[in-house]
Amino acid sequence: MTTRYDADRDEYRAALAEIGAPRYRLDQIWDALYRQRAPLEDASSAPKALRARLAHRFPLALTELARAEGDAGMTVKWLWGAGEGAEVETVLMRSPTRATVCVSSQAGCAMGCTFCATGQAGFERHLDRGEIVEQVLRAQHAAAQPVGNVVFMGMGEPLANYDATWTAVERLHRDLGLSARRITISTVGIVPGMRRLARERLPVTLAVSLHAPDDTLRDTIVPVNRRYPLTEVLDAAAELAAARGRRVTFEYACIAGVNDAPAQAVALAHLLRPLGALGAHVNLIPLNATTGYPGRPTDRRRLQVFASVLRERGVNTTVRRTRGGDIDAACGQLRNRHASPAAPGGSALPPPAPSPSATMAPWTTFAG
């Protein structure tokens, strides 16, 4: 069955014709869903009975299983049931004037990054376009601020689910009117996907998760590095930067005693040097500790030292603050907690006890 945000205009047109609705209803419904970004049930320009029939014809894909709020309500995280037993997470980050949504592209993830709660739990299935777009709109329905940024930094590796990711990007751009530059796709370095992205018409932003300055270490943190080693990832990043005329962003989760030594900052700066005139931007983010990985986040002082070493070598660097630490906001954590027998099921979760550590979630990069 085609779901509400997977269906395209032709499918709505056909459904409305079946119902016997006049043609102008199509524009009203489409406008309400995507320009006004309202729930179908609230599309008051169309008769209530018509809305009800359309809602039945095009059901929602996601069922809310849990919701948690943090940062005084400015950060909201959902756990959705996505059918076939799959569960996915979405995070809404609000500022006074705008909102960012971090979406999942897969239920689970096959990449197996050792520090990541989603990677630790394994892969379930790909999400389809409708499930990705619906995450953005369901978050928008909960936010007074317009969603201006969407980041593919939730569960899953978006470039391992390329077609659904890209068709979702096209819908977000064309139908919701989001600027392509404000749509960020984060990858651990799926080189064929990066090269394909470089040839796309829409200039979305790419963020590459590095987490290590050399292959030996990266092999142990990001296993896909054995398939796509750093030189190949950086070649593909350079190709994309050249195609876009913009530098690429690199994410680096700082893990105490693992990848945060000043010498490793020197090695990272050296690694990024071939990116040339366009250069690179590095986001340093303290690791989010998970129960399945013994690593701890780098402390603030050491983060600043690491950043200074990079900057002294000409690498544009930002130390990111994090949001949502009180709601298991990093990818995979809410799902794991929901799955735990200790967690109450099927309802909003109370905030867990404060973690002794800072959180790192890839999406925090874009916290306002």
Ligand code: SF4
């Ligand atoms: S960090 Fe991203 S790519 Fe790696 S396992 Fe987690 S979700 Fe997958």
